[in-house]
Amino acid sequence: MAEPVQAAAEPPAPSPDEPFVIKRILPINGPIRYGEWHWDEDGVPDGPLVITVDLDARVLSVFRGGYEIGATAVLLGSQDKPTPTGVFPITEKDIDHVSNIYTGAPMPYMQRLTNDGVSLHGSKVEKGFASHGCVGMPDPFAAKLFQMTKLGDKVYITRGKQIGMGDSLVEG
Numbered sequence: 723m724a725e726p727v728q729a730a731a732e733p734p735a736p737s738p739d740e741p742f743v744i745k746r747i748l749p750i751n752g753p754i755r756y757g758e759w760h761w762d763e764d765g766v767p768d769g770p771l772v773i774t775v776d777l778d779a780r781v782l783s784v785f786r787g788g789y790e791i792g793a794t795a796v797l798l799g800s801q802d803k804p805t806p807t808g809v810f811p812i813t814e815k816d817i818d819h820v821s822n823i824y825t826g827a828p829m830p831y832m833q834r835l836t837n838d839g840v841s842l843h844g845s846k847v848e849k850g851f852a853s854h855g856c857v858g859m860p861d862p863f864a865a866k867l868f869q870m871t872k873l874g875d876k877v878y879i880t881r882g883k884q885i886g887m888g889d890s891l892v893e894g
Contacts, residue, residue: 743788744785744788745789748762748792753779754795755795756847757860759795761792763792766787766791767789772876773785773867775796775857777880779882780798782796794860797848797857799854803853810876810877811874811875812833812835812873812877813835815834817868830844830861830865831843831844833871839856841856841857844865845864846858847859
């Protein structure tokens with residue numbers, strides 16, 4: 723008598739507390755200039771989304787399943803209102819948000835990180851500009867990122883931590 727055939731079990735999804743290992747970095751020639759962005763998700767498998775921001779490099783990177791799929795130069799907080807470091811879950815999303823703190827400033831593709839208003843959002847990214855602590859990025863990049871994220875996705879904001887192939891990113 724033949725045994726019943728069972729479908730192969732799906733591998734368990736990684737726990738949010740497991741280390742996040744970098745498997746690919748986008749091949750970008752030279753430093754990313756203000757207003758410049760790169761996006762390539764061709765052939766990248768599904769997986770958890772992780773966003774990193776390096777304040778010293780002024781670069782935001784997007785990883786899916788450990789593969790970098792996006793990178794852009796960003797606008798950061800001023801010396802008076804610096805962008806905080808740490809690990810922040812996305813707690814709110816609003817595609818056409820207008821600031822109720824800073825005189826109606828447009829914040830397209832807003833993704834809130836802190837209760838005091840620090841967010842990821844679309845912005846004009848030019849040398850010499852600064853925010854009140856937010857991470858601003860070119861609108862087309864912000865739109866792509868907004869479409870991919872969900873509430874609870876984590877944003878790691880560091881000051882100068884270089885992350886390379888095979889490195890892991892863990893909460894600390």
